[in-house]
Amino acid sequence: MDGDWDAVVVGAGMGGGMAARALAERGLRVLVLEKGRAGWRAEETHLDAGLADPVARLVRGFWPEPLLVDGAEVMAPLGCGVGGSSAFYAATLERPGVADLGGWPFPCAELRPWLERAEALLEVAGEQDPLGEPAALRPPPEPGPADRAIMARLRANGMHPYLLHAGLRRVAGCRSCLGRKCPLACKMDGRSAGIEPALATGRARLVTEAEVVRVLGEGAEAAGVEVRVGGEVVALRAPRVVLAAGALSTPRLLMASDWPPDPHGQVGRHLMLHLNETVAVWPGVEGDPSKAVGFRDLMVIGGERMGMVQALGVDAREGEILHALRGRLARRAWARGRLVWEAARLPARLAHRLLGTARLFVGLLEDLPHPDNRVLRDPARPGRIVVSYRVTEELERRRATFRRAMRQAFRGLRPVFLNREAEPNWGHPCGTTRMGDDPRVSVLDASGRVHGVRNLWVADAGAFPASLGVNPSLTIAALALRVGEAA
Numbered sequence: 187m188d189g190d191w192d193a194v195v196v197g198a199g200m201g202g203g204m205a206a207r208a209l210a211e212r213g214l215r216v217l218v219l220e221k222g223r224a225g226w227r228a229e230e231t232h233l234d235a236g237l238a239d240p241v242a243r244l245v246r247g248f249w250p251e252p253l254l255v256d257g258a259e260v261m262a263p264l265g266c267g268v269g270g271s272s273a274f275y276a277a278t279l280e281r282p283g284v285a286d287l288g289g290w291p292f293p294c295a296e297l298r299p300w301l302e303r304a305e306a307l308l309e310v311a312g313e314q315d316p317l318g319e320p321a322a323l324r325p326p327p328e329p330g331p332a333d334r335a336i337m338a339r340l341r342a343n344g345m346h347p348y349l350l351h352a353g354l355r356r357v358a359g360c361r362s363c364l365g366r367k368c369p370l371a372c373k374m375d376g377r378s379a380g381i382e383p384a385l386a387t388g389r390a391r392l393v394t395e396a397e398v399v400r401v402l403g404e405g406a407e408a409a410g411v412e413v414r415v416g417g418e419v420v421a422l423r424a425p426r427v428v429l430a431a432g433a434l435s436t437p438r439l440l441m442a443s444d445w446p447p448d449p450h451g452q453v454g455r456h457l458m459l460h461l462n463e464t465v466a467v468w469p470g471v472e473g474d475p476s477k478a479v480g481f482r483d484l485m486v487i488g489g490e491r492m493g494m495v496q497a498l499g500v501d502a503r504e505g506e507i508l509h510a511l512r513g514r515l516a517r518r519a520w521a522r523g524r525l526v527w528e529a530a531r532l533p534a535r536l537a538h539r540l541l542g543t544a545r546l547f548v549g550l551l552e553d554l555p556h557p558d559n560r561v562l563r564d565p566a567r568p569g570r571i572v573v574s575y576r577v578t579e580e581l582e583r584r585r586a587t588f589r590r591a592m593r594q595a596f597r598g599l600r601p602v603f604l605n606r607e608a609e610p611n612w613g614h615p616c617g618t619t620r621m622g623d624d625p626r627v628s629v630l631d632a633s634g635r636v637h638g639v640r641n642l643w644v645a646d647a648g649a650f651p652a653s654l655g656v657n658p659s660l661t662i663a664a665l666a667l668r669v670g671e672a673a
Contacts, residue, residue, distance in 0.1 A: 189217070190295070191217040191422070191424045191427060192216065193214050193425060193426035194217050194220045194410060194426070195216060195433050196427070196428065196439070197219075197376070197430035197435075197436075198269065198270060198394075199265065199376045200221075200271075200380065200659055200663055201378070201430035201647070201662050201663075201666040202220075202269075202376065202381075202430030202431075202661070202666070203253075203379065203619065204304070204307070204380045204662075205380075205428050205430055205645040205666040205673075206380060206384040207379075207380045207383050207667075208669075209384075209390075209426075210384040211387060214426075215390075215630075216390040216391070217422070218381065218392045218393070219393055219411070220396060221266055221398070221431075222244060222247055222266035222267030222268070222270075224267070224268050225247050225269075226422070227377075228370075229367055230366060231246045231308050231366060231367045232483075233265075233366065233603065235261045237302060243266075247265055247267035247273055248264070248265065249262060249265065249369065250265035250266060251570060253294070253434070253573055254564075255443060256574055256575065258511055259578060262434075262613065263610035263612060264434070264555060264612070267394070268376075268392070269375050272377075272617065273367050273376070273377060275613075275657075276499060277354050277374060278350055278477065278496065279352060279659055279660040279663075280494065280656040281305075281319070281652045281661075282655075283318060285486050286652065288652070289651050290621065290651050291623050291632035292632050299341060300667050300668045301661070302322065302647055304664045304667060305322065306324075307383075308353035308379050308660070309353055309374050310351050310353050310374075311323055311325060311351070311352060311354065312326050312348070312349050312350055312352060313350075316346040316348060317346050317482050317485075320383055320555070321351070323351060326350075327356055329478055330473040330476060331471045332472065332473035334471075334589070335471045336467065336659020337479055339598050339599050340481060340487060340595065343595055343596075345481045345483045347481040348480065349480075350477055350478060350479065351627070351662040353373065353375070355371070355373075364499050366569060393634070395416075395532065396415045397569070398439060399411075399414055400411070400439060401427060401443040401642065402421060407640050407641055408427040408639060411427060425641060426641050426643075426673045428642045428669060429641070429646070430644070430666065432615070434573070434615050436648045437453050437561045438563070438569075440629075441454060441561075442568045446636060448629075450626045450627070452625075452626075452627065453629055454560045454563075454618050455557045455559075455560045456555035456560070456617040456620050457560050457561060457617055458486050458553035458554065458574070458616050458617040458652070459494065459616075460550045460553060460611040460614045461551040461553065461577070461608050461609060462605065463548065463551060463585070463592060463603065464546060464549075464603065465546070465547050465548075465601045466544035466545070467546060467547060467594055468505075468543075468544050476497065477501055478497055479496070479547075480496035481494065481496075481498065484549070484591045484595065485617055486659070487587055488586070492549075492587070492655060493648055495548070495550075495595065496547065496548060497506050497546070498544060500580050527583060547592075547596070549589075550614075550655060550657065551588050552652070552653050553653040554578075555617055555652065558576055559571055559574065560573070560618070562574055567636075577610070585608060589603065591667070596600055614647075614657070614658055615647065615652065616647035616648065616649075616658055617647070617652070617653060618648040618649040619649060620649065620651045629648075630643075630644055633668075633672050641673075643672070645669040646666075647662050
């Protein structure tokens with residue numbers, strides 16, 4: 187780690203990788219510090235929510251410990267290693283729309299060039315969104331018969347489906363990569379599109395198993411970071427510090443630093459998550475599952491922000507149908523006996539045999555900022571992520587509207603929701619170091635720089651003033667490239 191560095195980047199996920207690439211391609215000497223392990227370029231590892239051992243999780247590239255959410259432990263689908271969470275994502279890279287960026291401290295048009303650059307670097311392929319802006323995308327593969335049947339029904343219902351935008355090279359043998367690392371060098375992520383090109387410049391260095399403890403500051407400037415490597419804590423100095431540890435860990439680092447001052451108590455506040463609304467539909471046509479189809483007709487309903495709907499790339503068979511039926515029965519007192527519970531197996535089996543295999547879709551319901559939803563500091567265990575989060579009444583009300591609209595959009599495809607309760611998506615946290623013009627209600631200025639600090643930036647989803655109604659990864663990449671140019 188010794189050396190004369192122009193910038194230190196904390197985190198090697200999508201934000202850290204793209205920021206490091208932009209900095210290195212400017213000619214700066216960049217040191218990237220990653221808490222997790224390097225892993226192997228060609229490994230295939232599944233994101234296993236049931237794996238509890240911290241060491242085993244860390245070896246596989248998962249965040250090692252459960253989150254503590256209002257006193258309950260939650261195994262979040264978060265990465266910890268080169269590529270971060272993007273190593274396990276399905277590479278869905280959707281642009282935010284104009285409505286998504288309402289309330290941001292700059293107009294949508296200002297972010298457009300960075301979104302376009304991110305799309306090019308991530309090699310995004312897909313079909314033009316009929317309701318969106320023109321985009322220069324690589325052509326997607328032809329949809330299969332089941333996808334064509336679903337799209338035809340959606341169009342008949344007044345929707346505008348299209349083939350999703352994905353950072354997949356579609357090499358020979360490519361298949362669904364949701365929740366797994368890709369052994370084929372097919373998936374474009376924080377590693378393949380960020381870290382590896384940065385290292386290829388010869389001006390960047392990556393140090394893994396390096397846990398940043400806090401940010402060092404002197405007056406109104408960041409001086410560097412304190413990092414634990416091999417049991418030893420050392421101070422690294424650099425004239426630029428970029429935090430890209432993610433929306434849950436970046437505020438934790440800032441709070442552990444006791445610097446810079448946070449006079450308005452904004453660090454960690456306004457945590458936002460998407461709510462996942464998962465629905466099974468039956469196209470009546472068999473075929474391999476694919477994460478191919480999406481639509482944006484439900485982004486805004488009655489003037490209120492909702493979200494997009496997209497294929498998960500997962501089939502639903504008898505077991506998933508049974509789970510959904512039991513979820514419905516659980517709401518009725520008369521149906522809670524064991525006899526009725528077991529009897530639900532019969533209609534689940536019949537539905538699968540008569541209707542065939544279902545396809546799963548998910549609606550990403552946008553969360554809105556609430557100051558009491560936040561990341562908290564745990565002085566006894568500074569490395570642990572502690573969160574306070576509740577689904578507000580306002581969010582529950584919009585959720586009911588969103589579910590009704592999804593049911594109507596899929597009419598004719600026998601839609602069945604697989605979740606009864608609200609399901610926060612802990613893989614999409616954002617907003618905890620939000621951008622804004624007013625330091626009383628934000629942490630960063632419009633450039634992504636910490637208010638009042640000349641040389642400290644954030645390049646992850648914590649910067650989002652709103653959670654968006656689309657997947658966050660492309661916007662993270664765009665903001666990180668923007669920070670890498672400005673820092």
